[in-house]
Amino acid sequence: EAQVTQNPRYLITVTGKKLTVTCSQNMNHEYMSWYRQDPGLGLRQIYYSMNVEVTDKGDVPEGYKVSRKEKRNFPLILESPSPNQTSLYFCASRAGAHNEQFFGPGTRLTVL
């Protein structure tokens, strides 16, 4: 089944404790993105990647890192999480510019 998977689905952590949210897709898509969703703000793009080793900042990249060492995986790294990064995070992938973007199920992160 074609899908985007994220782990963990739920995470409660404390300020400053490094964490990684994994994202994997099995569709051989070149493009991948990370978004955060906050009430009243919609989805905001954090980072995106157009291929292996090619990443760029979205609208809200501060406090986040990403890597794209292989095509299927696009982890989101929070080196020192803060409470304002409490949010619902979505990973997405697409085959190309004119193709549908597939979203993962989301990761709900709470930073205390």
Add this chain to the structure above:
Amino acid sequence: AQSVTQPDIHITVSEGASLELRCNYSYGATPYLFWYVQSPGQGLQLLLKYFSGDTLVQGIKGFEAEFKRSQSSFNLRKPSVHWSDAAEYFCAVGDILTGGGNKLTFGTGTQLKVEL
């Protein structure tokens, strides 16, 4: 910078009534436009997209949208709403310069409630 405005935060319609959700965008050229739907606790699903050509676009679940360049709008419509359409709807614009929409900017969403 590109931006999207969805002026209606909440909309309530009766089942069987018609629906129009508004979306206005700001972008310097012909944009790539999308409508997504998010059911409670779920990810986002693409309803339809516009890249070029016919300005009236048909999507899944009976939805359609019309691109109006003069009004910078891409409103979503459905002639007869079903109770299962209750969800949150997001309009998005893609940046052509970064590969045709990989950099997506979303609106803040419109929550649709359907009264039986």
